[in-house]
Amino acid sequence: MKSSRDNYNSAKHHHRGLRKAAPEVCWRSGLLALPAAPAIFWVAWCVYSNERKTAWADVPPDLIASKGAVSPEVAVALADGIRRRVGSALGVGVTGIAGPGGGSEENPVGTVHVSVGSQRWSVRARP
Numbered sequence: 001m002k003s004s005r006d007n008y009n010s011a012k013h014h015h016r017g018l019r020k021a022a023p024e025v026c027w028r029s030g031l032l033a034l035p036a037a038p039a040i041f042w043v044a045w046c047v048y049s050n051e052r053k054t055a056w057a058d059v060p061p062d063l064i065a066s067k068g069a070v071s072p073e074v075a076v077a078l079a080d081g082i083r084r085r086v087g088s089a090l091g092v093g094v095t096g097i098a099g100p101g102g103g104s105e106e107n108p109v110g111t112v113h114v115s116v117g118s119q120r121w122s123v124r125a126r127p
Contacts, residue, residue, distance in 0.1 A: 043086045047078075057081035057093075068107070070095050072124050075113035079122060092116050 045056055050069055053059040058081035059074060067073040078093025096112035103109035115124040 043082070043088065045082065053078065053081075056085070058085055070097055070107045070111055070113065072113045072115070075115040076117065076122055076124055079115040079117040083117060083119070090116060090118050 047053050047056050050059075050061070050064050053064065053069065053074070054061050057078050059077040063073060063077055075093040075095050078095060079091035080093075081091070082088070082093070083091025093115045094112065097103045097107050097109050099109035101109075103111070113124065115122055117123070
């Protein structure tokens with residue numbers, strides 16, 4: 001059974017029938033686990049490896065090397081890359097460290113970077 005929040009968010013993000021696409025690289029971040037996800041997203045990929053970020057979402061390898069896979073810049077590149085790759089109106093990029101291991105001093109477990117973008121604009125959330 002959907003909660004009122006799920007129904008609200010589903011309706012809000014399904015606005016105007018825009019196609020939305022999301023590569024999710026932070027396992028269990030919840031974005032694709034939402035009950036309304038099939039109604040919201042046209043395409044959704046889980047791209048954990050840096051090679052897949054480059055091959056599937058067109059994230060430049062030099063960006064990953066210079067900024068790190070878990071960075072705001074890579075979240076923006078993921079959102080833009082999947083949007084262009086699949087021809088959607090909006091793209092969403094999520095990258096982070098879900099845990100329980102894999103964290104570092106710079107990016108501890110729980111770090112998440114999110115970006116949403118269209119052809120004309122992009123917005124990213126601050127951690």
